[in-house]
Amino acid sequence: MIEVGQQAPDFSLRNQDGExxxxxxxxxxxxxxxFYPGDFSPVCGDQLSIYQEVKPxxxxxxxxxxxxxxxxxxxxxxxQEKLGIDTTLLSDFEPxxxxxRAYGSYVEKMGFANRTLVLVDEDxxxxxxxxxxxxxxxxxxxxxxxxxx
Amino acid sequence: xxxxxxxxxxxxGPDDHVRGEGEAGLIVYADLGCPRCAGAWQRLTERxxxxxxxxxxxxxxxxxxxxxxxxxxxxxCQDRFFAMVDSLYAERGRVDDPHLWERAERFGLDLDxxxxxxxxxxxxxxxxxxxxxxxxxxxxxxxxVFDACTLVAVREREF
Numbered sequence: 001m002i003e004v005g006q007q008a009p010d011f012s013l014r015n016q017d018g019e020x021x022x023x024x025x026x027x028x029x030x031x032x033x034x035f036y037p038g039d040f041s042p043v044c045g046d047q048l049s050i051y052q053e054v055k056p057x058x059x060x061x062x063x064x065x066x067x068x069x070x071x072x073x074x075x076x077x078x079x080q081e082k083l084g085i086d087t088t089l090l091s092d093f094e095p096x097x098x099x100x101r102a103y104g105s106y107v108e109k110m111g112f113a114n115r116t117l118v119l120v121d122e123d124x125x126x127x128x129x130x131x132x133x134x135x136x137x138x139x140x141x142x143x144x145x146x147x148x149x
Numbered sequence: 150x151x152x153x154x155x156x157x158x159x160x161x162g163p164d165d166h167v168r169g170e171g172e173a174g175l176i177v178y179a180d181l182g183c184p185r186c187a188g189a190w191q192r193l194t195e196r197x198x199x200x201x202x203x204x205x206x207x208x209x210x211x212x213x214x215x216x217x218x219x220x221x222x223x224x225x226c227q228d229r230f231f232a233m234v235d236s237l238y239a240e241r242g243r244v245d246d247p248h249l250w251e252r253a254e255r256f257g258l259d260l261d262x263x264x265x266x267x268x269x270x271x272x273x274x275x276x277x278x279x280x281x282x283x284x285x286x287x288x289x290x291x292x293x294v295f296d297a298c299t300l301v302a303v304r305e306r307e308f
Contacts, residue, residue, distance in 0.1 A: 043290075045210070046289060046290040047289070049207050049209050049210040050207065050284075050288075050289060050290075052209040053207055053208065053209060053280075053284075054153060054284060057150060057151070057153055060150055061150075083209060083210060084208075084209040084210060084212065085209050138289055139287075139289075140284065140286075140287030140288060140289045141153065141284050142153060142154055142155040142156075142284055142285050142286070142287050143155070143287070145152070145153040145154040145155075145284075146154045146155050149152075149154050
């Protein structure tokens with residue numbers, strides 16, 4: 001995993017609407033990157049659904065929540081609509097997993113990111129990280145609020 | 150703003166929805182719009198001992214859930230909480246407002262009071278209180294089953 005205190009690697013990825021989104025777009029704001037294995041898996045669906053329920057409280061703390069996986073942006077759009085969420089989903093699709101690798105989240109033998117959280121502060125510095133013991137488990141939303149307290 | 154950081158689930162209290170007898174038992178955080186919860190509900194209620202029901206509606210995933218939890222809470226104001234829960238899980242295709250009114254009549258509820266209660270601020274607050282306690286305990290899917298305040302099962306796992 002990337003270490004706390006490091007400069008967060010910049011990226012430019014397409015969101016679920018095909019628009020380019022860069023880390024630098026969030027400069028001056030806090031960003032919680034949620035790396036997850038893949039769209040449409042039951043656990044990923046639960047994770048993003050639960051986070052959606054407390055997204056207003058996360059935003060009240062001045063933090064934007066953004067999901068990242070290796071899926072294409074069309075899949076992200078369909079997944080977003082299926083879940084009924086409005087969380088931005090970024091497509092780490094080509095080169096596959098490049099951003100997840102830069103953040104130390106990619107699992108080579110599986111071909112996708114482990115379930116990891118990375119809080120980037122207003123200056124683009126990694127302020128906190130969390131890595132799940134395995135991709136089948138995800139951190140409850142309480143873990144995010146612990147990090148923000 | 151509520152504190153949603155980590156905390157153990159609250160022990161059963163006097164205003165919890167409790168079914169069955171005994172000091173020991175399970176606490177379940179459940180979503181009334183969740184098919185997995187509906188599948189688990191019968192097994193949970195067939196177990197001996199006490200069962201505490203806590204609201205955990207995931208509205209983004211199940212858009213009718215907030216209305217269903219409010220209906221159950223309103224039925225609870227007239228002592229028919231579990232009748233409403235049982236019925237909602239048993240008949241998952243009948244969850245629109247006319248179906249809720251039909252249930253209210255069938256259970257002998259005062260319909261005007263039912264309507265007022267399910268839209269009241271106290272009902273909303275009661276549901277939110279349960280939901281937030283689940284968030285603080287790390288509930289990451291439903292049903293989430295706790296035994297003596299320790300998570301023992303989530304989703305399809307055995308309990």
